Amino acid sequence: MRWVPITGDGTSIREAIARIDRIDGRGVVVLDDRDRLVGSATHERLRAALFDGATPNAPVSSILDEPTGSTAEAASAPVLEDGRTVDGILKEVTNGNERTTGSNAEAVETVLVVGGAGYVGSVLCRRLLEDGFAVRVLDPLMYGNGGIAALEGRDRFALHHGDARSVGDVLEAIEGVDAIVHLGGIVGDPATALEPRKTLEYNLHSTQLLASICKYHGLNRFLFASTCSVYGRTDGAGRCTEDDALNPVSLYARAKIQSERVLRELADDRFAPTILRMATVYGYSPRMRFDLVGNVLPAKAHEEGVVPVFGGDQYRPNVHVEDVARAYQACLTAPFEDVAGETFNVGSNEQNYRIDELATVVADAFPDADIEYHDDRTDERSYRVEFEKLRSRLDFEPTRTIRDHCLELRAAFEAGAFADVTATRYSNCATLESAPTYEETDAVLEGGEPPVLEKRDESAPLEAEIGERRSGGTR
Known part of the structure; x- marks a missing residue:
């Protein structure tokens, strides 16, 4: 029977039991943010905790057993969503055989x-x-x-x-x-x-x-x-x-x-x-993003007439x-x-620019915008x-340079290339916040048909609807 992987300590006992029941699993293994095993709890252990007075909304981390025996072995390797380890999958794929020699390393076609x-x-x-x-x-x-x-x-x-x-x-x-x-x-x-x-x-x-x-x-x-x-x-x-x-x-x-x-x-x-x-x-891409500092500062300079700087003395390297x-x-x-x-x-x-130096380059390309300093630092890097x-x-x-990029973006803004730079599709975080739940994406991974996305015209690729999404990370 499979173990269900959980990261962090925010999952409740109720949610853990529900996830175990969905796959007829053995229990949960809890990993920390460095992918190390914290502990485990079997299905019986979770239900016994409720019987002993634990509330359903209590965090599952409050009743974990220390990692020992088969549980530690099961979680010692990275665990995928379906409960299998990468090592286990590789044994299935390769049947234990040695890998092939492969193609000539020089001939990339x-x-x-x-x-x-x-x-x-x-x-x-x-x-x-x-x-x-x-x-x-x-x-x-x-x-x-x-x-x-x-x-x-x-x-x-x-x-x-x-x-x-x-x-x-x-x-x-x-x-x-x-x-x-x-x-x-x-x-x-x-x-x-x-x-x-x-x-x-x-x-x-x-x-x-x-x-x-x-x-x-x-x-x-x-x-x-x-x-x-x-x-x-x-x-x-x-x-x-x-x-x-x-x-x-x-x-x-x-x-x-x-x-x-x-x-x-x-x-x-x-x-x-x-x-x-x-x-x-930074820079223009057919899948444009306005959640990167080198793109968002010019966007704010054009849209709002300000170049916001939080802290300012943080260094950051940049590349087009x-x-x-x-x-x-x-x-x-x-x-x-x-x-x-x-x-x-x-x-x-x-x-390699300080954030306030980067803001100065942006403001120079958008002369109608003012630099707006904020003492609070939102990024410690x-x-x-x-x-x-x-x-x-x-x-x-x-x-390519930041200044070249700012001048290109300014021309694009003035030509009306971007109707709304705050649209969800331009932000990774905003898109993920509106992404399907695990239950929806698991149905696809288990054999459901992926959504059909409309083919778009190159003349306006950035205006395409995000449409239906399938689980998985890119970018």
């Missing part, structure tokens, strides 16, 4: 972009197609298909509407590809904080599943999208290199660190993932989404030995990053 309909993915897909690659996308389209609607029907492009948590979807998507770019997951501190358990599933457990299956199928080129947020909060004395200590201040960053660790543990002489820690991304896509291209086309097993910060030293390794190893230099 077909690329699978997981999360390819997202903010970075929709830009990357276009660049790859322009450069002659065949592109396949695995994406649950939880933000709609506006980012890639114009690509459907093109030669060398294919969309797999699916979920990276699903073994079947992953196996179907990877067949015949030469490289994987893994952009999938829930992105951003506010979005990942909404439902920590969901974040762990999409940002950590599905990453292990995807990478493990790729390893067993001999797919050598595996690029993973991490973040410079892993550096978190520093003393500001210098720029963080790829070898410096990490100091995460959010679940988003911690999940990325754990994913990096999982990939390094999987690495060997035939599977050596490349990790790209991206600076804070087109340059991020170029960095992935550079890693895909570089000699395998130059990128295998490497970690690269993606950005430029020149674009502060870090500068060193990007020399990517420059020296792959001769990579970003080509």
Whole structure:
């Protein structure tokens, strides 16, 4: 019988019993925000607690047993929503056999972009197609298909509407590809904080599943999208290199660190993932976002005539989404030995800005807007990053600047390109808040038909309805 995974201590005894009953499970295992086992409670233990006087709304964490025996073994590996561990699934998929040799690491012709309909993915897909690659996308389209609607029907492009948590979807998507770019997951501190358990599933457990299956199928080129947020909060004395200590201040960053660790543990002489820690991304994308500081400040300057600054002395590195896509291209086309097993910060030293410096650049591009300072700090992250390794190893230099971007956005605003920058579709957090419940998405994963999304015209991809969504993380 299966155990039900729970993250955090907010789940009530009543809810835990209901979830166990839905799958005829054995009990619950509770994980902390670092995916470590806190304890467990069997179905009988929960009901006995109610009989002994516990209230149904009491947190399940108040009656946990210490992790021992079979419970500890069951929860020692990441647990997916259906109660199976990644290791157990891999045994099913591979039948215990050794992985195949795989394709030549140098011959990349077909690329699978997981999360390819997202903010970075929709830009990357276009660049790859322009450069002659065949592109396949695995994406649950939880933000709609506006980012890639114009690509459907093109030669060398294919969309797999699916979920990276699903073994079947992953196996179907990877067949015949030469490289994987893994952009999938829930992105951003506010979005990942909404439902920590969901974040762990999409940002950590599905990453292990995807990478493990790729390893067993001999797919050598595996690029993973991490973040410079892993550096978190520093003393500001210098720029963080790829070898410096990490100091995460959010679940988003911690999940990325754990994913990096999982990939390094999987690495060997035939599977050596490349990790790209991206600076804070800004810039136009067919799946536009106005919940990123480099995009939201110009939007507020145009819409409200103010550039709000909270705190202001926090440092943050910045990089244009087109340059991020170029960095992935550079890693895909570089000699395998130059990128295998490497970690690269993606950005430029020149674009390490304090928030108040960033606001000044924005205000200069929107002369009718005033900078509005607020003493309260809403984001404790502060870090500068060193990007020399990517420059020296792959001769990579970003080509776009914040000022260029602000002037482009100003022209777009004045041309009426964005009717409402506060619309739900432009925010990861707002979209997730209106996403289907687990019960609804489980029905899809268990065999229901995915929703059909209307194909959109390239002339107005950002105005597409989000429509129905399937569970899963992208971006």
